Amino acid sequence: MDLVLAGIKPLSLFSGRQKNAVCALLNASRREVGCRHVAHVYAERKGEKPETYISVTYPARWLLNYALRNYFAVDPVVNYGQESGMVVLLNEVADQNAPLKAMINDARSFGVGKSFLAVSAMPYSEYRGAVLFTFDVEPEAMKVLLEEREEKIIAAARHLHVETLKARGLVTSVLREFQLSRLELRCLSLMAHGVSSAEIAGELGIPADQLSSMLADLCQRLGCINSMQLISRAISLGLVNMFDDVMTPPHSGSSPRQASPARPN
Numbered sequence: 001m002d003l004v005l006a007g008i009k010p011l012s013l014f015s016g017r018q019k020n021a022v023c024a025l026l027n028a029s030r031r032e033v034g035c036r037h038v039a040h041v042y043a044e045r046k047g048e049k050p051e052t053y054i055s056v057t058y059p060a061r062w063l064l065n066y067a068l069r070n071y072f073a074v075d076p077v078v079n080y081g082q083e084s085g086m087v088v089l090l091n092e093v094a095d096q097n098a099p100l101k102a103m104i105n106d107a108r109s110f111g112v113g114k115s116f117l118a119v120s121a122m123p124y125s126e127y128r129g130a131v132l133f134t135f136d137v138e139p140e141a142m143k144v145l146l147e148e149r150e151e152k153i154i155a156a157a158r159h160l161h162v163e164t165l166k167a168r169g170l171v172t173s174v175l176r177e178f179q180l181s182r183l184e185l186r187c188l189s190l191m192a193h194g195v196s197s198a199e200i201a202g203e204l205g206i207p208a209d210q211l212s213s214m215l216a217d218l219c220q221r222l223g224c225i226n227s228m229q230l231i232s233r234a235i236s237l238g239l240v241n242m243f244d245d246v247m248t249p250p251h252s253g254s255s256p257r258q259a260s261p262a263r264p265n
Helices: 019-033 060-068 090-094 098-109 139-167 182-192 197-204 208-221 227-236
Strands: 002-005 037-044 051-056 087-089 115-121 129-135
Touching: 019 037, 019 051, 019 139, 037 139, 060 098, 087 090, 087 139, 090 098, 090 115, 090 139, 115 139, 129 139, 182 197, 182 208, 182 227, 197 208, 208 227
Parallel strands: 002 051
Antiparallel strands: 037 051, 037 129, 087 115, 115 129
């Protein structure tokens, strides 16, 4: 395990990591989202020895308690493969999960936060990870806050994930953040689900020629020569969100959003 702590001397089992850059990213994300603490987790599954990379702004005394109580085994952010929701308010999940509830109550007593929001980052790509934001508001108030900030929080989690992987030297230069609009991302999601061009144009409320122009532009920006390659590229870069009902725009709220399609190979 490779651990970077922001705010105190970074602890890492590996030399050469750009720890200062990672700490700066964590603190910048914390300011942007307006949360108390943030944690980033990435489990690299390449090679014979999988490695887990964790970067946090937690106080050292909480991390010591966390390790002593072996919360690694119950923390859904560390074990993010177990959660399929894009955004999950862990306080709600804890109502049906006694070990997780004990961890959250313990974290609250250590001043880590009152509400714990887990966000999947690039969940359908080979670089999938997870980000946890903690807030100094109770869960009911967090639900209201999430209604207003969900899209911003998801974008902040993805940005932190991508930039942290870069700073740690875990990805090649091929992976970079493409600045796509909500309309473009929606178009890619519909395409990935096999929706026809005519239906996509109708769902997006744009004429067919505008859709064709958008697809041509996307192909050029993502270095693709056709729509099939574009879909594959979008999935590999984690640009596609797989919603239950792709013909219904994604809703806001604190309830976990289940991703029913299987993760692409």
